[in-house]
Amino acid sequence: MAADLLVAVVRFGRALRARLGDRLVDGAGNFVLHLLDGGGPQRSTDLAAAMGVDHSTVSRQVAALVEAGWVVSEPDPSDRRARLLSLTETGRKALAAGMAQRAAALAPALDGREADVAFVAQVLGAVADELSRRDPDPFHNPEEHP
Numbered sequence: 001m002a003a004d005l006l007v008a009v010v011r012f013g014r015a016l017r018a019r020l021g022d023r024l025v026d027g028a029g030n031f032v033l034h035l036l037d038g039g040g041p042q043r044s045t046d047l048a049a050a051m052g053v054d055h056s057t058v059s060r061q062v063a064a065l066v067e068a069g070w071v072v073s074e075p076d077p078s079d080r081r082a083r084l085l086s087l088t089e090t091g092r093k094a095l096a097a098g099m100a101q102r103a104a105a106l107a108p109a110l111d112g113r114e115a116d117v118a119f120v121a122q123v124l125g126a127v128a129d130e131l132s133r134r135d136p137d138p139f140h141n142p143e144e145h146p
Helices: 002-020 027-039 044-051 055-067 089-110 114-133
Strands: 071-076 079-087
Touching: 002 089, 027 044, 027 055, 027 071, 027 079, 027 089, 044 055, 044 079, 055 071, 079 089
Parallel strands: none
Antiparallel strands: 071 079
């Protein structure tokens, strides 16, 4: 059952990417924009924790987003050694445009399936919430590596 879900999610992502091409920011960059839009200014370490990835991965994503003008990096007023990342207005517009393009690409495939879509969205949201509450590394054995 879990393997079937994983295959379906990967197929869905690939089909959507194929339909949209290279017109949008990649998934990880989009996630960073989404987190900054919903959570306001954040440190890259907080973004990495929220995404469940290594800090270096977020740093690469953020560098590309800063270069594109979608994110700005400023000193953290509470700790001048740290940086706070914020979404720019251009980044907010890019995020909204990307979501609109994804929604438009999906709309024909979802037509007439409103109840199914609502159910799948609810189930995937619940699974994501459950995974977030669990140990981020299910293979970590504290007895072997405390």
